[in-house]
Amino acid sequence: MELTKREKRRLRLEKMRQQSHEAQDEYSQKLEQQKQIQESGQKSKSKYYIIASVLAVIILAGLSYSIYSLNKPSTYDAFAKCLNQKGAVMYGAMDWCKYTQAQKAMFGNSFKYINYHEFSELAGIKKTPTWVINGAWYENVQSFEKLAALTGCKL
The missing domain is CATH 3.40.30.10 (Glutaredoxin)
Structure with missing residues (x-):
């Protein structure tokens, strides 16, 4: 059973539509992955800034205490x-x-x-x-x- 030209064209168009939908789906998935990567990167950056800030505060507190201890009169x-x-x-x-x-x-x-x-x-x-x-x-x-x-x- 042979397909007519019209049927062949319809099959080709249908195949192209499917490929187009698949390409759009792939593109959408890639965009979603990129968004997730960016969001996780932003989260890790904010974690980094929080950790760095906490460490800076601890170091400053330690230095302040050291300077205070050195300058305060000793017991003897x-x-x-x-x-x-x-x-x-x-x-x-x-x-x-x-x-x-x-x-x-x-x-x-x-x-x-x-x-x-x-x-x-x-x-x-x-x-x-x-x-x-x-x-x-x-x-x-x-x-x-x-x-x-x-x-x-x-x-």
Whole structure:
């Protein structure tokens, strides 16, 4: 059974319409995919900005606290300044002596007010740290109470 020209033309047109609809459907799907990609990209960008903002706030807060901590007077500032005014001198070996480092750690940030020298600057020092107060030598780590009693400084 042969198809007439008219039927053949109708079949061709129908086939072209189907192909056209398929092409339109493919195009619509691609557009939808692109929209989804753009939306997900925008979502990820906004997430990135939120995370970056939170990190920036945390870093700024940490820096602010660090600066505040460094600038606020330490607990023993007045005591360390008094020891210095009374002529107390600490000799030690900061690089390798754990006891000298422990004495320094007791003062914390206030140690900057202590009159500190390396033990090699004074002949005769056998133990570190050694405190020289009013001409007397006191070897080893000294408690704040003992330093206060020897100098008359208040804690």
